[in-house]
Amino acid sequence: MSRIAYVNGRYLAHREARVHIEDRGFQFADSVYEVCEIRDGALIDATRHLDRLERSMGELRMPAPMGRAALLVVLREVARRNLVRNGHVYLQVSRGVAPRDFPFPAGAAPTLVVTARSKNVAEAEARALKGVAVAVRPDIRWGRRDIKTTGLLANALAKQHAREHGAFEAWLVDERGFVTEGASSNAWIVTADGALVTRAADHMILRGVTRTTLFDVAAELQLRIEERPFTVEEARRAREAFMTSANSIVIPIVAIDGAKVGDGAPGPTALRLRALFHASAEATQV
Numbered sequence: 001m002s003r004i005a006y007v008n009g010r011y012l013a014h015r016e017a018r019v020h021i022e023d024r025g026f027q028f029a030d031s032v033y034e035v036c037e038i039r040d041g042a043l044i045d046a047t048r049h050l051d052r053l054e055r056s057m058g059e060l061r062m063p064a065p066m067g068r069a070a071l072l073v074v075l076r077e078v079a080r081r082n083l084v085r086n087g088h089v090y091l092q093v094s095r096g097v098a099p100r101d102f103p104f105p106a107g108a109a110p111t112l113v114v115t116a117r118s119k120n121v122a123e124a125e126a127r128a129l130k131g132v133a134v135a136v137r138p139d140i141r142w143g144r145r146d147i148k149t150t151g152l153l154a155n156a157l158a159k160q161h162a163r164e165h166g167a168f169e170a171w172l173v174d175e176r177g178f179v180t181e182g183a184s185s186n187a188w189i190v191t192a193d194g195a196l197v198t199r200a201a202d203h204m205i206l207r208g209v210t211r212t213t214l215f216d217v218a219a220e221l222q223l224r225i226e227e228r229p230f231t232v233e234e235a236r237r238a239r240e241a242f243m244t245s246a247n248s249i250v251i252p253i254v255a256i257d258g259a260k261v262g263d264g265a266p267g268p269t270a271l272r273l274r275a276l277f278h279a280s281a282e283a284t285q286v
């Protein structure tokens with residue numbers, strides 16, 4: 001089946017879908033995005049993703065390409081037209097096309113692109129049951145990581161380093177030695193007394209939608225959450241470590257820069273949170 005992409009009001013063959021060379025997303029990464037899971041034919045946590053999109057656009061004073069209800073229709077339509085039952089829908093909004101100049105252009109219409117892709121569920125499940133390794137890198141990103149922009153070069157460099165060193169994800173570390181988050185995920189550990197630890201969501205990290213929903217799952221399980229920074233050393237000595245994202249949901253981390261976390265086996269808490277995650281998440285049928 002050939003894939004379909006939505007670009008500025010039109011559903012096009014994916015291979016022919018284009019944006020202009022003077023799009024500010026291309027020129028300046030002046031664009032924001034969301035990735036939403038599709039599971040068993042439903043969009044997962046669409047409300048929280050659209051809330052965050054609105055916040056990202058607001059922080060950048062970027063006009064919305066359309067209202068929220070219309071956006072949701074497009075997301076569902078792209079998922080439907082691509083016959084995605086399990087996978088992801090990707091949405092990007094840029095400030096639009098204008099002659100290349102740094103200040104905001106007057107009157108540019110925002111660009112909206114939406115695509116969807118299926119994933120291999122068995123492969124994702126096998127990865128989660130086995131756990132993954134992470135590689136540690138300095139966090140060299142800008143100071144507004146709370147805004148979900150497409151300025152992802154530092155993330156891409158870190159992820160590439162990880163993959164070249166046998167790791168699935170990179171954990172980024174600030175100048176004081178504390179883990180901020182993963183290249184495309186939030187970072188968590190489980191303490192000896194069973195508390196979940198993740199960094200507070202300030203300007204230094206992205207407030208992951210999966211992270212937010214996991215707070216609800218933890219409440220159901222009566223697990224305590226500590227929002228505070230932790231070092232790589234603390235993570236190595238922790239009972240468990242794991243990552244969260246709309247792409248991965250919850251994946252146990254079994255090694256950090258080649259050193260085992262705990263006994264080197266995927267943590268039971270992480271696997272339990274993964275198993276129960278979708279009971280707490282919002283599902284919107286496509």
Ligand code: PMP
Nearest residue numbers: 184185186206208209210245246
């Ligand atoms: N942090 C970063 C830097 C990310 O790119 C992502 C994934 N987009 C996340 C955290 C996790 O966010 P979410 O749970 O909303 O996918």
